[in-house]
Amino acid sequence: MLLDTVNFEDQHGKVQPVDLDSLSWCQSLPTYVEMSEIDGGKNGLQRYMDILTRVKSDVSGLGSRDLLRKDYKEWVVGTGPGLRLGISSVPYSQEKWVIRDGVQELEKAVKAWVTERSLDIHVILTAYTTERSQSFHRELSLYTLSGGDQGLGERLEKETRASLDLSPIRIGEVQWWDQKNVRASRKQVYPILRDLIECSSRM
DSSP states (O other): TTTTTTTTTTGGGOOOHHHHHHHHHHHTTTHHHHHHHHHHTHHHHHHHHHHHHHHHHHTTTTTHHHHHHHTTTEEEEETTTTTEEEEEESSOOHHHHHHHHHHHHHHHHHHHHHHTTSSSSSEEEEEEEOOOOEEEEEEEEEOOOOOOTHHHHHHHHTTTTTTEEEEEETTTTEEEESSSSSTOHHHHHHHHHHHHHHHHHHO
């Protein structure tokens, strides 16, 4: 709950009434009070958040396949038989990933995952905090099968200027963008992709 709401901070637009109700219940527990006292009156939530964020972000020991399947969701969208869309959320920067594995190995891993999951479209959403400036960043990548909707990336970039604000970074066969709107997570990105695909399937 802490991670999903980004420590219950309103500016991220993720806090729902049910989250606040759950937080109030947790804060009424003796163990929560004890943790707050240990912190010397500091925000106990922030301490938990720091620990959880550090653990979640440590993916240095995971290979590309494990990164792609660690936080993964899949849907069938569009009319008729539909298209199988998979989205992997990865707490790792594209730059570090490419430096670690190389462009060819990364592309190979993405293609292997697409084949394993029988996907028509695969999207990777990276989210990370820079070590030097401690600023939060998001990136989006798109891979479509040969013979698939090759114009999807162009339409995605064009039609989401206001909602996602994508800045292109071309890496081999996988299309990458720097996502300037860091508030848009998978919850916001999936409906946008779904609508674009459904619109294309009706044309």
